[in-house]
Amino acid sequence: MYCYLRNLRSRSVPRIKDNNSILPGYAYTSELLNGSNTQCQDMMRLSRVAYIELCNLFKERGWVQGSRYSTVEEKIAMFLHVISHNDRFIKIKNRFQHSTQAAHKYFHEVLNGMMEFAKEIIVPTSNSNISRRQRELLKKFPGAIGALDGTLVHAIIPADQQARYRGRGRDKYYLCDAAYTNTRGYLTPYRNTRYWLTDFRRQRALSKEEKFNHAHAKLRNVIERAYGVLKARFSILKQMAPYSFSTQRDIVIACIAVHNFIRKKKLEDELFDRCDQASLSVSDGE
Structure with a gap:
């Protein structure tokens, strides 16, 4: 038995190369x-x-x-x-x-x-490259910096450092639905008033509250579609890997840069094509 085990140990195991792809x-x-x-x-x-x-x-x-x-x-x-x-x-x-x-x-x-x-x-877009409808929405919501529910980018930050990244300064806010409280940094629609875009397909907004809600919903829809394309293109934005925070930040910037490059160059892109088609469907339904 001893000789058998010694012979097993002495046998050389062939080394397999790691990188052996075709x-x-x-x-x-x-x-x-x-x-x-x-x-x-x-x-x-x-x-x-x-x-x-x-x-x-x-x-x-x-x-x-x-x-x-x-x-x-x-x-x-x-x-x-x-x-x-x-x-x-x-x-x-x-x-x-x-x-x-x-x-x-x-x-x-x-x-x-x-x-x-x-x-x-990544530079501000000139007004000539923004549709009239979007210019009107930006005038109504000059402090909007995003929309909650699925549009934020995932990041990994130590618990003792998270507070410093909350809030975006005065007069800046996120658009969110009525499930949130209308407080500093969060702008919600009027409650108990028509809000969703489908609510306005049969009858246009009448009161000032309905007009506000309709504009709020339209801008939120634009933001959500933009982030939707970005995150569909780059999966890393849905679940960031545990890089250092500075690397996570730079990855987000890089994703947006490539995204903008494709859009500004007007290059063929199936993700943007789907988004544009969806945008036309929403516009036709208003």
Whole structure:
């Protein structure tokens, strides 16, 4: 028995290579660049044209550099996989056949580049690019900064630091429904008065309270649809990974920057197409 056990211990176990995918990272990236639009949309949540234009812009501005181990296109593809599917670096390692340390390094390299990108793409929209209906809504609610119920972005903050992030300053407020109390920072509609957009399809708003509620509901609908597209594109915003708070903040900025880039460039995008179609349906029903 002793000899048998000793022989078992002495047998060498063959080492299996970690990164043994059929397609190495550079080949997979090439497939994304030259393959179908559907594959890009499924894997990175943007069209192939948008991906190529984004990579070209980053190379042109020098925000991300290629290296002997990874191209700009591959680094950006890894980054988009993370924010689109909330993938962990171990999964990126297996897909692109780089070490976990390299995946981490490239992610933060692209994230830093995204902060420079954001300075150009996240800017106030001129009035000429806003519809008349939206301009009217913004005049009625100049202090609105968002809407509650499903539109906020998830973040992980230590309990002893959470108080400092509550509140958004004077004269700023969230739009919310009648389930909330109408207090500082929260603007609710009039109670016991028509509110939902479907309530006004058969008869227009008559009283000042109904007119206020109708405008409140329309702006809240616009905000919720905008956040809905953003969070549908980038799953990481629904359940943020436990990065440092500064990294979480930068990830949100990066997601909005890519989102704005697609919209401002008027690039083909199935998520925006669905949103625009829904917007037309709401407008037709008013």
